Amino acid sequence: MESPANPFSTPAANLYGSTSGGAVEPVAASTIAQLAGTKPWIRFMSVILWLVCGLLGFFSVMYALAALSGAFDMADNPVFKNNPAFKNNPAFANNPFFMTNMMRNMMLGLSMYLGVFALLTLYPAVKLWNYANSIARLMASRSITDLDAALTDQRRYWKFNGIMTIIGICMVAIGIIGFFAWIVTAVQSGMKVPR
């Protein structure tokens, strides 16, 4: 929202330097100074998030490749095939899923888990990166448009963090309820509680 230009006002020098356009309102120098002081820390945290995202993505791909390479298929692996502890144990021998796929599936699951976390780290990393970029543009242009763009990026960052926190709390609550439900069901079905 811009204030209407007054053709009868006295001439005034633009103390904050040139703006990107003639009709653009300049943002106060003090506001720009505050955001300029925030920028290096935002950029730093964004880089850290990018690194975390990259590491998570790297390990996700490595686990997926290891699982798909067949090195962890246990059916033909002599370590398990010739081991009497597994061979003669009906819990393992009669369970082809365990013998053939358990390790591979566990590694694929871990790969997906890390991949999801890599994607969840990507969004805040992008938002913080954009926030730092918008602050840099604001420092050059001093326009309200760039200030609003910067504040939009930080709003999205906080919103994402808030939503992820709510989802995390819900998942923990479901986990706790599920755990107790499992205990109660196990006790009711005749499992003895060790004393």
Add this chain to the structure above:
Amino acid sequence: MESPANPYSTPAANLYGSTSGGAGEVVAASTIALLSATKPWVRFLSVLMWIGVAFMLLAALGMGVVSMMGIAKQVKPGPLGGMEFLVLAVIYGVMSFIYIYPAIKLWKYANRIGSLGATRSVADLDSALNEQRSFWKFIGVMTIIMLSLYVVAIIGFVAVGAGAAMKSGAFSH
């Protein structure tokens, strides 16, 4: 820093409502709207941090009491001579104090946004952004400290491992 007032300028109506002072600059409505939309999320995360601080203090207090009563010593003497609970209490206490600062900063950030919505003054916008700057600075500094500690810990583990291996004669031919 405000622009110098010009006593010779023509009078102008304040189109954006009252400000906290006659000389207070007015912040654009779009900027206030964006920060107002940020406020509930910042407040929510601040409240969660306060709850986390309270839980950590409770845990520290509980472990401190257990340590003082000497229950840990009676149950099983550990490698720290029954001081494990006291060490954990100190760690939790320090952690809770570390979390208090960002919780305060986020709380104040939300408060300043609330004030900005009422006054629309640049001074309130600046104080809100100042709280945000302090928050990010603290988080950045803590991250640097944590990364440094990780590096020191890794070097320490490698040094201790290498030292133990050399003592046991692993490298001797």
